[in-house]
Amino acid sequence: MPILEGGVGIDVLVCMKQVPDTQKVRIDPERGTLIRKGVPSITNPFCESALELALGIREKRGGTVTVLTMGIPDAACILKDALSLGADRAILVTGRDFAGADTLATSYALSRAVSSLGGFDLLLFGKQAIDGDTAQVGPEVAGMLGIPVVTFVTDIRKITPGGIVVERAADGCRELVRTRFPSLLTVVRAEKRLRMPTMEGILSSFSREVETAGLGDIGAESDRCGLKGSPTRVKKIFSPSNGGLVNFLEGSVEEKAIRFVELLKEKGFVR
Amino acid sequence: MSGKNDLWVLVERFERTIRPVVFELLTKGKELCSKRDSKKPGDLVAVAFEGVTAEENARLGSYGARRVLQIGREGGNAATYMEEARLLVSAAREYHPAILLAGATAYGRSVMPLVAVELRTGLTADCTGLDIDPESGVLLQTRPAFGGNVLATIECAGKRPQMATVRPGVFKKRAEGKHAVEARERCYRIPSQPLFRVLERTVEDRGFDITGARVIVAGGRGLARSEGFSLLEKLAKKLGGVVGASRGAVDLGWIDAAHQVGQTGHTVTPALYVACGISGAVQHLAGMKDSDTIVAINEDPQAPIFEAAEYGIVGDLYEVIPRIIERMG
Ligand SMILES: Cc1cc2nc3c(=O)[nH]c(=O)nc-3n(C[C@H](O)[C@H](O)[C@H](O)COP(=O)(O)OP(=O)(O)OC[C@H]3O[C@@H](n4cnc5c(N)ncnc54)[C@H](O)[C@@H]3O)c2cc1C
Numbered sequence: 163m164p165i166l167e168g169g170v171g172i173d174v175l176v177c178m179k180q181v182p183d184t185q186k187v188r189i190d191p192e193r194g195t196l197i198r199k200g201v202p203s204i205t206n207p208f209c210e211s212a213l214e215l216a217l218g219i220r221e222k223r224g225g226t227v228t229v230l231t232m233g234i235p236d237a238a239c240i241l242k243d244a245l246s247l248g249a250d251r252a253i254l255v256t257g258r259d260f261a262g263a264d265t266l267a268t269s270y271a272l273s274r275a276v277s278s279l280g281g282f283d284l285l286l287f288g289k290q291a292i293d294g295d296t297a298q299v300g301p302e303v304a305g306m307l308g309i310p311v312v313t314f315v316t317d318i319r320k321i322t323p324g325g326i327v328v329e330r331a332a333d334g335c336r337e338l339v340r341t342r343f344p345s346l347l348t349v350v351r352a353e354k355r356l357r358m359p360t361m362e363g364i365l366s367s368f369s370r371e372v373e374t375a376g377l378g379d380i381g382a383e384s385d386r387c388g389l390k391g392s393p394t395r396v397k398k399i400f401s402p403s404n405g406g407l408v409n410f411l412e413g414s415v416e417e418k419a420i421r422f423v424e425l426l427k428e429k430g431f432v433r
Numbered sequence: 434m435s436g437k438n439d440l441w442v443l444v445e446r447f448e449r450t451i452r453p454v455v456f457e458l459l460t461k462g463k464e465l466c467s468k469r470d471s472k473k474p475g476d477l478v479a480v481a482f483e484g485v486t487a488e489e490n491a492r493l494g495s496y497g498a499r500r501v502l503q504i505g506r507e508g509g510n511a512a513t514y515m516e517e518a519r520l521l522v523s524a525a526r527e528y529h530p531a532i533l534l535a536g537a538t539a540y541g542r543s544v545m546p547l548v549a550v551e552l553r554t555g556l557t558a559d560c561t562g563l564d565i566d567p568e569s570g571v572l573l574q575t576r577p578a579f580g581g582n583v584l585a586t587i588e589c590a591g592k593r594p595q596m597a598t599v600r601p602g603v604f605k606k607r608a609e610g611k612h613a614v615e616a617r618e619r620c621y622r623i624p625s626q627p628l629f630r631v632l633e634r635t636v637e638d639r640g641f642d643i644t645g646a647r648v649i650v651a652g653g654r655g656l657a658r659s660e661g662f663s664l665l666e667k668l669a670k671k672l673g674g675v676v677g678a679s680r681g682a683v684d685l686g687w688i689d690a691a692h693q694v695g696q697t698g699h700t701v702t703p704a705l706y707v708a709c710g711i712s713g714a715v716q717h718l719a720g721m722k723d724s725d726t727i728v729a730i731n732e733d734p735q736a737p738i739f740e741a742a743e744y745g746i747v748g749d750l751y752e753v754i755p756r757i758i759e760r761m762g
Contacts, residue, residue: 265546298549301542335637396585399586415749419753429726431704431705
């Protein structure tokens with residue numbers, strides 16, 4: 163349970179990402195291409211943990227929770243969900259200029275959006291997105307903004323007027339880290355699952371719209387956004403081939419089991 | 434220290450000892466250097482923050498480092514990865530390495546993005562393959578993409594350094610002889626205000642370590658329920674091994690993440706890997722495909738796991754495994 167000391171409210175920004183439910187992406191066996199049609203989009207689970215953490219901070223300490231995403235217009239869905247859970251404000255950064263961005267260009271656009279909104283004490287990111295799994299965007303945004311970043315945060319221990327004490331778990335160590343405001347935290351999947359929306363929450367969210375922002379609104383240079391602003395390029399995409407030829411053990415279930423145990427003996431795994 | 438074509442490997446420590454991934458990267462780095470244009474030679478350099486002992490120097494050399502560059506902070510120590518990132522940026526601005534590699538550990542994944550942003554270059558996370566394009570000399574960085582159903586080769590042709598993180602255990606390490614190499618020390622001035630402070634640090638007792646196991650019996654969503662792992666545990670015990678899992682099973686909460694094998698879990702190379710009710714997604718394969726003998730038990734003869742397996746049993750694991758255990762006596 164976080165220990166929170168008195169003081170003024172904390173203004174938190176949660177950066178979120180809409181991702182395809184990667185468990186449901188399938189490959190076309192004949193053409194070797196991805197079947198993305200019909201794959202549902204979800205909120206990145208680590209971003210859900212970040213949102214839950216933010217809502218918890220506001221409950222205990224007051225302040226505001228703003229949610230931000232960059233994506234296609236459909237990504238507004240995940241922001242609407244966040245509004246129905248009680249987020250105060252939601253901004254979707256969208257437009258052609260942002261398409262095809264790698265992590266550097268994404269981080270640039272997000273950092274521009276954060277600066278143009280201004281005035282946050284804490285920025286929360288999921289530690290990584292389940293579609294790309296790079297874990298780079300959080301630290302890169304902090305780098306662009308020149309603020310401290312604490313990665314792999316598992317819990318918030320204490321909030322004081324000047325800063326925050328968090329717990330992080332990384333590479334077999336647990337650390338307690340104190341950092342000042344403003345700071346950026348990347349959040350691992352927390353034990354506490356994201357709350358469910360209440361009827362009241364859903365109804366009251368109708369009065370809040372998802373705001374959209376484009377290149378000009380966030381004061382970004384188009385050369386540093388999207389594909390143009392991305393130093394990395396995908397050169398080729400291919401299906402992994404393992405080339406091996408499998409030996410299927412034949413016969414009844416009993417015979418397969420016998421053959422397997424023989425194999426284990428031949429290879430010296432059992433006496 | 435010349436070469437604008439040097440390949441740098443970041444030396445990471447855990448509780449003062451150099452992590453094995455550093456030696457894996459040096460071994461790979463040596464191979465990459467040998468593939469590059471001989472008109473633009475570049476050296477393999479190990480870049481470290483803390484004092485490198487003579488013994489460590491020789492060890493880094495034996496894995497292929499031609500030089501050890503030790504960077505420090507003027508008038509103090511670098512206390513956090515943020516400060517180390519700043520030092521690394523200063524060093525990179527002075528020496529202009531062509532390539533910068535680090536382990537895809539929590540540490541590497543914290544330092545490298547900060548460096549990439551400052552140098553405004555690209556960074557590819559969690560690579561499973563690295564190569565040099567024979568024509569352009571550019572670093573080819575391969576990693577699973579699009580939900581891991583395919584592999585993507587990524588390049589960063591226009592910016593330097595080309596940066597990548599690589600998972601521990603992906604590359605094999607190979608030492609040759611032992612010889613001390615040139616050591617150089619540089620100090621840089623960075624702002625003295627600490628960005629954050631570590632108040633307390635505990636090394637977790639990692640009682641369970643899957644990476645060293647000789648035999649792994651792994652289960653996936655095909656187990657259908659968490660109790661299935663008790664059955665696998667029985668078989669694993671008989672084989673003197675441990676239980677592993679797919680992310681599918683871990684995500685369902687059937688078993689702790691310490692058991693997860695694959696791109697976002699552990700990379701393992703046991704003598705025997707038995708995959709039970711695991712479909713064989715590339716992210717899973719990325720973590721176990723180099724095991725000596727792979728056996729797959731799966732109901733579906735079309736499951737991709739059979740392409741990676743040496744032996745296959747098509748059938749219901751709940752029928753097959755109890756009989757195997759029985760037969761083992
Ligand atoms: C970025 C990213 C990173 C990832 N990292 C990892 C990772 O590190 N490790 C990992 O494992 N996955 C990882 N995944 C997930 C991966 O893509 C797959 O979703 C996951 O491996 C599937 O788990 P599974 O094989 O247990 O489940 P499924 O794909 O659902 O397969 C279950 C299998 O069990 C078989 N089966 C069902 N019932 C039985 C029975 N009674 N007897 C025998 N067989 C049966 C089925 O035929 C099927 O083949 C990652 C995904 C992404 C997007």
